[in-house]
Amino acid sequence: MNQMTALEKDVETQKTKIAAKNVNVYYGESHAIKDVNVEIEDNTVTAFIGPSGCGKSTFLRCLNRMNDTIDICRVTGDIEIDGEDIYDSRVDPVQLRAKVGMVFQKPNPFPKSIYDNVAYGPRIHGLAANKAELDEIVEKSLRRGAIWDEVKDRLDAPGTGLSGGQQQRLCIARAVATEPEVLLMDEPCSALDPIATAQIEELIDELRDSYSVVIVTHSMQQAARVSQKTAFFHLGNLVEFGATGQIFTNPEDPRTESYITGRIG
Amino acid sequence: MPTLWLVFTLIALAALGFVLGRQRALASAGGDVKLLHSLPAYYGHNVALSAIVPAIAVLAIWSLAQPMMIESRVAAMIPAESIAENTTVSLVMSDVRRLAEGLDQAVEAGVLDAAGANALEAQTIDVRALLAQVGVALGSEVSPEVLAAAQRYRSLTATGSILKTVVVLLLSLGGFAWAYGRTHKDFRARNVVEQGIMALLILAASLAILTTVGIVFSMLFESLNFFGLHSWSDFFFGSTWAPNFRGDSELSILPLLWGTLYISLIALLVAVPVGLFAAIYLSEYASGAVRSFAKPLLEILAGIPTIVYGLFALLTVGPMLVRIFGQGEDGLLGVEWMSGATSVLTAGLVMGIMLIPFVSSLSDDIINAVPQSMRDGSLGLGATKSETIRQVVLPAALPGIVGAILLAASRAIGETMIVVMGAGAIAKFSLNPLESMTTITTRIVSQLTGDTDFASPETLVAFALGLTLFVLTLGLNVLALYIVRKYREQYD
Known part of the structure; x- marks a missing residue:
């Protein structure tokens, strides 16, 4: 796919799911995220792009407080999901x-x-009251993950024995x-081959019907293919946030343009 | 030349070789290091190694082989009839050696001259009295055969020593000359030195392995001697351990094995939960500061000599248990289950404490080897820390932890000092942990200490016990290493 298809993407506005205001993240002394403000919509795929070390994964991990598991990490500012801090x-x-x-x-x-x-x-x-309900949840989830048909006959086999794409x-x-x-997806395809990547991307597009999906990616083609909104991070700053088509064809900030055309990053 | 001086001479030759080899290499390149194939020091090392290594090797082998060869030749001189009823050739030979050493000392002290020592005849002079003057006490009168053998022994030793010195020095000089002659700017000294270093490392590795093989074989031969004197079925399947010196000892390993395993089991019951929980706390919960402080502190336990643990068992834990379960200072529970401080429980508890750092530090490594992505995956699904540890980290680390426990078990089985001091000396089958029992290692110690006769089954049984113990711990170690390795492959 190319940037033209990104332009044609449906960009109708959904209600805000996650609202981040003045988010700062520090790892000990280093200031990893600087004053990030972003509104992530429901039923939308939002892509975070940017060069390595720009803070996109760090910011993603703020959204489910995974950074709490890192001792030296400190988060300030507000992050609201459905209006709740x-x-x-x-x-x-x-x-x-x-x-x-x-x-x-x-x-x-x-x-x-x-x-x-x-x-x-x-x-x-405790989501299932009995074994039958649990079976149902497992089947439903595996179908959602587009892997049910491949594994339905060997549910007792170890998960580590699957191929990389199946594992993901x-x-x-x-x-x-x-x-x-x-x-939240932190570079979900970076360890996969192109076929597995295509399968995951297709799946992400389907998941959009039920969830608000946020994906961090190094691949700008991937961002263009799967996302409706794109945020460009650089050196801990959120440089630009907008509709994916807009970002990839007509970026406002010169840094964004340099990055997507391959001059920095 | 005494061996020590010979070694010093070799070292001096090697040092000289280094300097000269280096100079010659530099000279052949006209003083320009860039024209040399290798750095100048490599040429020096090459000459030094050639001068010292073969010579030292020959010296070592010669020094080991010479006494054996001389003894076999001298022993042939002693007629069979001069060996008394109750002695053996080896006993006569020790007389010969002692006499030869006595003569050496007499010559050194100036009581005899060298020719006089060789001309001595037992019929004409009281050799025993003569040697007593220089402080060498002989056990019995010297028979003419023994004196002759001793004189022969001396002369062979003297010849051997001179020959050894000459051969070693010639070899060293030869190596020196050969390597020095080869030293030229195009000579690949660096590669030769590299091979020399590899050979040295191989030598070190094979020494370690050969020693192990040697130990196993010596145990094996002594055990075979034992089984020649005592029935193997009593040893392996009998039920009583009752050594005596009347010749009808019952020497069964089973009561000892029971004691060993029972004490080890108690030790593991203490060490595994405590060690494992400590490892989980240190690797998953503790902050960096606590870990950097607590981990070395815990590992200090591993550095305490086991005799100190033994004292701790005898002086602290034993009396404490007597106070709880017995009538010591009127007893805490008011029961009288335990009278002496030594018991299975005493030894087991203290041994458990000894094993804590062992289990915890191995488990800590294994838990740390579980990839962080596993924990992230579980935490990302909304699991708490302890749920993550119980359901993801521990199952993933389980094979490794089992391996760690098996290694700890093999240490417990082989542990000696704690059980010698804490477990008691009574061999029996009993389930009561408050009674004294004894272990394989304790019995080995007691069978071999004191005045022992290495021809009786009561002594030789120690080797059979040792061999069984060795096989047992070796089996456990192999199993543990196999499990640990299998687990490692999963993530590396």
Whole structure:
């Protein structure tokens, strides 16, 4: 696909799902994210692009408070999901992460069976009253992850035995199983071959119907292919945020233009 | 020349070789280092190594082989009838050696001259009295055969030493000359030195392995001697351990094995939970500051000599248990289950404490090897930290942890000092942990200490016990390493 198709993308405005205001992140002394303001819409794929070390993954990890697991990391500013401040002291980060699912750069299935991988979240959160319900959730999630047909006959096989692309779709199914409202994806295709990447991209487009999807990617083609909104980060700043077609064809900021044309980054 | 001086001479030759080799290489290149194939020091090393390594190797082998060869030749001189009823050739030979050394000392002290020492005859002079003058006490009167053998021994040793010195020095000089002659600017000294270093490393590695093989074989031969004197079926399948010196000992390993395994089991019951939980805390919960402080502190436990643990068992843990379970200072529980401080529980508890750092530091490494992405995946699904550890980290680390536990078990089985001091000395089958019991290692110590006769089954049984212990711990170690390695492959 090229930039023309990106232009033709449907950019109708959805309601705001995540609103970040004046977000700053510090790793010890270093200032990783500087005053980021962004509004992420529901039922939309939002892509974060930018050179390595620009803070896009860090910002993504703020959205489900995964940065809490890093001792030296400090976050200031407001991040609201559905109008609720997720850094409020009353919010339980564990509950939040069930609502904001995450898929990581490297496929990371647990060393358990495929079934147990998907059932992990529902079991922890008590989403199924009995085995039949759990079976149903697992099947539904695997179908959502577009991997059901490939694994339905070997649900007891270890998840680590699947191919890289299948593992990543299993991880997506696993994230979907806890019925999140937002799905964060941190370079989900960077460890995959082009065919597996195409499958995942197709899946992301389908997931948009049910979730607000935020994806960090190094591939500008991928951002153009799958996203409706794009945010360009550079050196910890959010340089430009807008409709994907707009960013890729007619960027306002010279830094964005330099990056997407390959002059910096 | 005494061996020590010979070694110093070789070192001096090597040092000289280094200097000369380096100079010659530089001279052949007209003083320009860039024209040399290798750095000048390599040429020096080459000459030095050639001068010292073969010579030292020959010196070492010669020094080991010479006494053996001389003994076999001298032993042939002793007629069979001069060996008394209750002795053996080796006992006579030790007399011969002692007499030869005595003569050496007498010559050194000036009581005899060298020719006089060789001309001595037992019939004409009291050799025993003569040697007593220079402070060498002989056990019995010297028979003419022994004196002759001793004189022969001396002369062979003297010849051997001179020959050794000459050969070693010639070899060293030869190596020196050969390497020096080859030193030229185009000579690839660097590659030769590289090979020399590799050979040295191989030598070190094979020494370690050969020693192990040697230990196993010596154990094996002594064990075979034992099984020649005592029935193997009693050893492996009997039920009583009762050594005596009347010749009808019952020497069964089973009661000892039971004691060993029971104490090890208690030790593991202490060490595994505590060690594992400590490892989980240190690797998953502790902040960097706490970890950098607590981990070395925990590992200090591993550096405490086991005899100190033994003292701790005897002086602190034992009396404490007596106070709880027995009537010591009127007893805390008011029961009388335990009278002495030594018991399975005492030894097991202290050994467990000893094993804590072992389990914790191995488990800590293994838990840290579980990829962070596993934890992220679980936390990202909304699991809490302890859910993540229980359901993802520990299952992933389980094979490695099992390996760590097996290694700890093999240490527990082989541990000696703590059980010698804490477990007692009674061999029996009992389930009561408050009773004294004994272990394989303790019995090895007691069978071999004191006045022992290395021909009786009561002594030789120690080797059979040792060999069994070795096979047991070796099996556990192999199993543990296999499991650990299999686990490593999963993530690396």
